[in-house]
Amino acid sequence: MNAFQEKLYEHHSQVFTMDADLYQARTKFQDVLIFENRLFGRVLVLDGVVQLTERDNHIYHEMIAHVPLMAHGAAKRVLIIGGGDGGTLKEVLKHPVERVVLVEIDDDVIELSKRFFPQVSDGAFEDRRVTLVIRDGVEYVTQAEAKFDAVIVDSTDPIGPGEQLFTTAFYERCRNLLRPGGMIALQSGAPFYNPEQLDSVCSRLARSFHAVRPFLAPVPTYAGGMLALVAGGEDHKALRPPIKALREQFDRLRPNTGYYTPEIHRAAFTLAPAFTPAPKRLAKPERPPLPDQLVPLTILSKINESLR
Template structure:
């Protein structure tokens, strides 16, 4: 008999995956981790009952959270990733040849399991000489580091459990301290159809620390509920409003292909559906 594994992120709604082989299942120091096979989505990772990534659709999220801030900045050299233990964001960031990347992940077991069971996510990025992997608390790292970054990408879980501290005003303030003058912060911010309060709360907590704060959207099939939002913050208001011609030129110069991201999608992603606009004060 097939085993169905349900996601338990929402109280009144669930999605389920028909699981084939369960490849790994363990309660780690920080969270419950399970990796299993699904005939359609390939390998699926869940942490604490919440879908984190799948083989089939990971490129959508990883491309948009990575290339939008890097190409909007236009001259990023140093990038910081908080979280992202599966290596997908790291893979996309390092496709930009001039970039050095520091990655801070709290749970070493997530990195090791991802290398073993999701090798295509990182595609060798952990072995790239431009990657500096730090196993540490991201909240503490941004508070104490003396390094400065052109782009900070927060690829966190939802604001429950270990990921909750990465949605606080204190954390956003410390991220701002770590950014260069025209630096950009992008964070995972949930699916506002179900998690609308996260948009409002993030805006309230992030806005005091940046001259420009907003959101852009991306549709990831396994993050159910339609569009998910990615929070955007910078002290350079012009970065978010780069014309498509500029983004096209930068993307062409980057010299790689994508499966979701395009300059048109980049620019259009900042045009928010009305129901999301209503969540922004």
């Protein structure tokens, strides 16, 4: 039986059976592999890294879209950088937005997603409120004059085409495109395997946004099953509104979500995406580790401070 092995992190990999090989080629920017797996359905792989599956993509898309838009409460204009599969776009369009601009560098990803994963976008690209721009995301935010209520960076990991979307300069340009009260949301990888990336993203965002808070999305097909997302805005409390306000807005929208709820919105920020490293081996195995040997990563202190 054929199998695909993802080797994103050193000393760890995950394997998917390839029950059917559907597509394999290289676009102008990246290698693309699409195959069928009996558990997760169709799987999209870019440059050797799993991007989405039919079974669990909605968790990621709902969390990266609904958290900033529900927190904002009145977003009318939204900018999506990346997201060529259309899943985040579909979720954004469940809100009463007036215009959504989606900027994708690789138009082949859009066409392949429409062909092999039509239910992910579910016709979102044809919505009259959508403007599709095939362009480098950094170039767009540098030259754009339009203002937005929310910016969602639905990018790959900081390798290949996605690398330039994780810089301080890029975040500052995104901030300049936001209206007062505007928010940003982006993904920051699996924090268990790469805590330095999350720490770096939070630190860089904090140079442009007064409030920066990471939150979790449990996506089984991402390494470790826990994906770190990060939201930024003008106020910490605005990113995590009172449950009553979230419920009232959710009841008005009824956005037909499979995972996101107001309760999950607040809980995702409470479950801080920082993991205590295993204690070092001690000379005397019977001696238990002291509490101060289990100090979490530096980002946890920042998170705890923001939650006060």
